[in-house]
Amino acid sequence: MPDLTPPPTPPGPIRLRAHAHTALRPAAAARITGGFWAARRHINASVSIPQGPERLEQAGNLANLRAAAEGSGTFSGDYPFQDSDVHKWLEAASWQLADDSGKPADDSGDDDPGDDGPAADVARLVSLVSAAQDPDGYLQTYYQVARPGRRWSELDWGHELYCAGHLIQAAVAHHRTTGRRELLDVAIRFATYIDSVFGPGEKDDGICGHPEIETALVELYRETGERRFLDLAGHFTHRRGHGLLAGNADRPDPGPAYWQDHLPVREAPTVTGHAVRQLYLLAGAADLAMETGDASLREALERLWHAMTAEKTYVTGGVGARHEGEAFGEPFELPPDRAYAETCAAIASVQWSWRMALLTGETRYSDLIERTLYNGFLSGVSLDGDRWLYVNPLQVRDDHEPLPGDGTARRTPWFRCACCPPNMMRLLASLPHYVASGDTEGLQLHQYAPGGYATDGAGAGAVTVETDYPWKGRVTVTVDAAPADRDWTLSLRIPSWCAEFTVTAPDRQDRTETDPGWLRIRRRWLPGERVVLDLALDVRLREPDPRVDAVRGCLAVERGPLVYCLESVDQEAGLRLDDVTLAPTARTVAENRPDLLGGITVVTAVGRLRSQGRETRLTAVPYYAWANREDGAMRVWIPVS
Amino acid sequence: MPDLTPPPTPPGPIRLRAHAHTALRPAAAARITGGFWAARRHINASVSIPQGPERLEQAGNLANLRAAAEGSGTFSGDYPFQDSDVHKWLEAASWQLADDSGKPADDSGDDDPGDDGPAADVARLVSLVSAAQDPDGYLQTYYQVARPGRRWSELDWGHELYCAGHLIQAAVAHHRTTGRRELLDVAIRFATYIDSVFGPGEKDDGICGHPEIETALVELYRETGERRFLDLAGHFTHRRGHGLLAGNADRPDPGPAYWQDHLPVREAPTVTGHAVRQLYLLAGAADLAMETGDASLREALERLWHAMTAEKTYVTGGVGARHEGEAFGEPFELPPDRAYAETCAAIASVQWSWRMALLTGETRYSDLIERTLYNGFLSGVSLDGDRWLYVNPLQVRDDHEPLPGDGTARRTPWFRCACCPPNMMRLLASLPHYVASGDTEGLQLHQYAPGGYATDGAGAGAVTVETDYPWKGRVTVTVDAAPADRDWTLSLRIPSWCAEFTVTAPDRQDRTETDPGWLRIRRRWLPGERVVLDLALDVRLREPDPRVDAVRGCLAVERGPLVYCLESVDQEAGLRLDDVTLAPTARTVAENRPDLLGGITVVTAVGRLRSQGRETRLTAVPYYAWANREDGAMRVWIPVS
Secondary structure (H helix, E strand, O other): OHHHOOOOOOOOOOOOOOOOOOOOEEOOEEEEOOHHHHHHHHHHHHHHHHHHHHHHHHOOHHHHHHHHHHOOOOOOOOOOOHHHHHHHHHHHHHHHHOOOOOOOOOOOOOOOOOOHHHHHHHHHHHHHHHHHOOOOOOOOHHHHHHOOOOOOOOHHHHOHHHHHHHHHHHHHHHHHHHOOOHHHHHHHHHHHHHHHHHOOOOOOOOOOOOOOHHHHHHHHHHHHOOHHHHHHHHHHHHHOOOOOOOOOOOOOOOOHHHHOOOOOOOOOOOOOOEHHHHHHHHHHHHHHHHHHOOHHHHHHHHHHHHHHHHHOEOOOOOEOOEOHHHEOOOOOOOOOOOOOOOHHHHHHHHHHHHHHHHHHOOOHHHHHHHHHHHHHHHHHEOOOOOOEOOOOOOEEOOOOOOOOOHHHHOOEOOOOOOOHHHHHHHHHHOHHHHOEEEOOOEEEEOOOOOEEEEEOHHHOEEEEEEEOOOOOOEEEEEEEEOOOOOOEEEEEEOOOOOOOEEEEOOOHHHEEOOOOOEEEEEEOOOOOOEEEEEEOOOEEEEOOOOOOHHHOOEEEEEEOOEEEEEEHHHOOOOOOHHHEEEOOOOOEEEEEEOOOOOOEEEEEEEEEEOOOOEEEEEEEEEHHHOOOOOOOOEEOEEEEO | OHHHOOOOOOOOOOOOOOOOOOOOEEOOEEEEOOHHHHHHHHHHHHHHHHHHHHHHHHOOHHHHHHHHHHOOOOOOOOOOOHHHHHHHHHHHHHHHHOOOOOOOOOOOOOOOOOOHHHHHHHHHHHHHHHHHOOOOOOOOHHHHHHOOOOOOOOHHHHOHHHHHHHHHHHHHHHHHHHOOOHHHHHHHHHHHHHHHHHOOOOOOOOOOOOOOHHHHHHHHHHHHOOHHHHHHHHHHHHHOOOOOOOOOOOOOOOOHHHHOOOOOOOOOOOOOOEHHHHHHHHHHHHHHHHHHOOHHHHHHHHHHHHHHHHHOEOOOOOEOOEOHHHEOOOOOOOOOOOOOOOHHHHHHHHHHHHHHHHHHOOOHHHHHHHHHHHHHHHHHEOOOOOOEOOOOOOEEOOOOOOOOOHHHHOOEOOOOOOOHHHHHHHHHHOHHHHOEEEOOOEEEEOOOOOEEEEEOHHHOEEEEEEEOOOOOOEEEEEEEEOOOOOOEEEEEEOOOOOOOEEEEOOOHHHEEOOOOOEEEEEEOOOOOOEEEEEEOOOEEEEOOOOOOHHHOOEEEEEEOOEEEEEEHHHOOOOOOHHHEEEOOOOOEEEEEEOOOOOOEEEEEEEEEEOOOOEEEEEEEEEHHHOOOOOOOOEEOEEEEO
16 A cells, blocks of 8 residues: 555644544544545645635735735735635645645546646745735734734734634645745744733733634644643633623624633533634634643533534534524524525534544544535535535525625625635645544544545554445445554444444454444454445435424435435426425435536435425435526425425 | 694694695594503603603713714714714604693503603703704714714715704604794705705715605605705605615625615515615605605505515514614515514504505505504513613524624613614604594594594594504494585404404494495494494414415414514423424413503413423413513414424
8 A cells, every 4th residue: 555654744634742632633644535525625626726826816815915025005805804815725725735636536637736836826825925924923914004003903803813823724734734844934933923912921911803823823833842832822712701802993892702702611501603703712622622631621612512513503514593793593593594504614613523523532523524514514615616605505595686795695706705715625625634533443434435544653554445425325444454463443433314234344243333423343454354334325304303493394305414405496397496395204216317416316206386286306406516507496494295 | 522623733744745646644633542552652751752861861972962063072872873863852752742642541640741851851952953063054973073074975874864864854843743943944954955965966976875864855845845855855765776875995885785776666676675774765755656646656665565565574563584784584584583673674664654555545554554563663662661672583592692782682771773762752652643544535544542533624524432452352433523514434444364343333334345454434424423343353373474484383373463472481380482382273262461561461372392292371472562571582483283
């Protein structure tokens, strides 16, 4: 297995320190080489990421960096956090540079993500960012160009520490994947300066209106080994929740819960306020818990995660029910039509959940990651990779209108507030690192994607995965390497949606299921031995929790990890989706359609038209693929006949 | 009938010009002397309105006027339209000054709205407003004090013409009820100056981001007879809808539909955008149609009203489904929990509908007025008259949290954006004028409230109404005066909710029902003759339109014009409202409860607890009275067992 030699520095997020307090550690090497996600990642690498620099140029983000470097010029864009779009693109492109396997196996090779194009763009943007840095380490073009002299005076809405966080994450990715220090040095200088202003013992007790720097500083600690960055992350995390943020006169005060300044993380009973702010904060708190072993912080995180998933998460994995404040709503406030479910919030949910999965070793976190990735996350980008959704509703009406502020719920090449596109790029570019983990006993597969995954350390080993997941339920895992002298455990996550599965292993006696959700096969492995897992992919008609008022009396169609939806374009001519009902006992048929939407399995069923009292054949497609053909009606939840 | 001699100037809104093109004309005199609305109006006159000046002082609105007058000082408050709160209070107090009948008949007289207190406050605030006017007629303290030199430069968000409109309405009310010209002269000077800047043929083609001046200018035309004000109202109305408003750099562009600048009124297919903006605009357009006889404008208004009521109105009469943008949603987007249903939007709906009722003579408009007044409007003020709701949801969850921006959905003594309280005051103070109308044939009763109502002109006559409506369905109408020499028609609206009624008239042969919703009794009347109308007040379990996703599988309890709700405080101890279901066949009981919430009729029924599978006795109270005891759970729509 020549391609799978674990490199000393795995080119993905979360390179834990040696003594981190986690149940699991990220895989030492991870490559997705084919199948569903390879196709999506190929589009990301060949279309989305290469388009980034031009989009950033057109939107003025790069001009802002030049203006800061030259000390003259005007600021472009509507938001103080324009720089973060550049930083997130740099992070995405850096992860991608280290990974030439984003192509589908059958690709002819006409796009080569490793060629000079992206690498040259990365180098150019790194230089632009570096040149914009002030001599004292400060770097945010909004305050450098548009509001000189106001540095640190508007922490509530200024996003300075937020932008610093994304700069740090980009720098860590760039260093980790290329070995180059240029951007990392910029980040260290800025972080050092921030520490001198806000660090423990310093007089400024400010926190940023938008969490992000917390998780970034832990990563900077991981990359540099400098404990002061971990301390600063803890300082920002635990100072929050004491009403330090009060807004300013120019904008209505959103209240302290909006930016999670109402209660410290340890005391908060549930997730609340702005969803991305909340989840970036909790990802950072999980990073802290991983590196420090803080047990009460871990308990709080487990409680908050349970509250989110039990009461405030859509069937698509989307989170953040409210347009107003881009916020979590109350428990069971989950309207399908006005779902905000921001793409960035889905990304933040995956990032937090993966940290929880490593921290605890429990499968429920990767269950949610799977649900989110295949549905409410992937819906955020068009199949061709160049149009985006900011808002991911579960229903669009037959007579939907263009309404104020609603451009974000239609696929758009870029946004005035362009947080989501480069955020999707960075998660897709680093996606292989969410598939597998290791511990001292062996290797765990959290997701099923064709490729090679390897662990190092005490439980070192390597596997190859073959599967047509999520279209087919068979997953074949070949153990390529394992300790020759002792038992080693291959752990396979049994998705929570799966009611029935079969497994074929070298010896039936090896199998155990002591931990919920983990199928563990422990034995003395010979290289080349295989495990075949067959997950039953029956179509499920899912009833909602009766406390979700907004979808009472409805059913959702699911198959495997995919949530389905009806789009008007697939139904009989003239049909209105608001006229359709479906019986709970309806017979469903899953049909492979290689011709449709890049190759999908559709689900068909016989429904009824309420207005005419007659039957109609309904065709459902995976939710992630909606809005790729026409701006028609769509619904995930279908009223019961 | 000594008290009912029609004064030459009826002290209410909409004093039509002689040649106005309407089916009906407002009553010449109208007094509510007892019953349901007299009690609410007594609280308004004795608590709400008298508290106004102190609230306005505390909020800084009066200091702003002093600062403008003195040419020094700082601006208080968060919004450019702070002045409008003063203007609306002045309008309310002016209507009230002319009406000493706001007391219930059984009141001991310890509060006298006619004493020197309110009159002195009115005089004092009129002086403050007058003193703040600039020599050229301009008057808005935000631009005078906070942003001198920026006058008319920020029409999108500046609210200058909006504030001018409320000033004009206050001035008309003050003049119409007191005969004093001081405030009217201020308004005329300002309107004349506005005409010189924006009038037909002038070079500035601006319109205000918030409609309001249109309806006000028509009233100023009515009060002064000066045609130029009518022309200016038409100019502003018809210039709208051509994309003149574009927002500004400091705030995200809400899109042209937000402020109804996407299409001219005549071309708009439905109501959209910010609900209060939309409805003030349409009220003004109806005023225009009334005074000009513009038939195509009337047709557009009828179409828009139908679209609103068929697709975008809550069962409470509330409108504006979305918190985001305080806006109408899409058709059938009517979530109960996140209903915005701003109190001001309910008021605007009543104002527009009353103009449509006069314009067309059709009862459907007063059907909606009744539904709105008794439910989504009246919920806006506490029973004690000193706490307010800005947002009027149809559901509050058991576990509701204080969430960002949500203070407006809990009763509050005043708001940072205090548009609603003085708006309720002015509608309650002028409410008698929404009860009756006249035409050349006789008198029409649109609402049922004890009191005296008279018409003038060709169909002059007078009636006295006695009733315990809405608690009881009997309405007794005595004809006090009618032409002695010819037939005269008494018209009674049969509410659309009423499935069965009986009527006892002097002679059964006189009764006709040729127009939908109008029961007409035409005869040669003798003074003192009576009509007794008995409306059946059965409790109704209402099913929602199946296209309203948010309340599918639920029932609402109604009785007469009242919508009911469950509040947790009235149910068995420990019951959670999210656990309650009700069968469509449940037997309901209406019970008079003089001890409860100021005297109400409750509706009880046997429901079921989903979690325990057992029965529980449910008690429903009128929606308008909710949130007067504790901050508990509430719901209008109850899931079907």
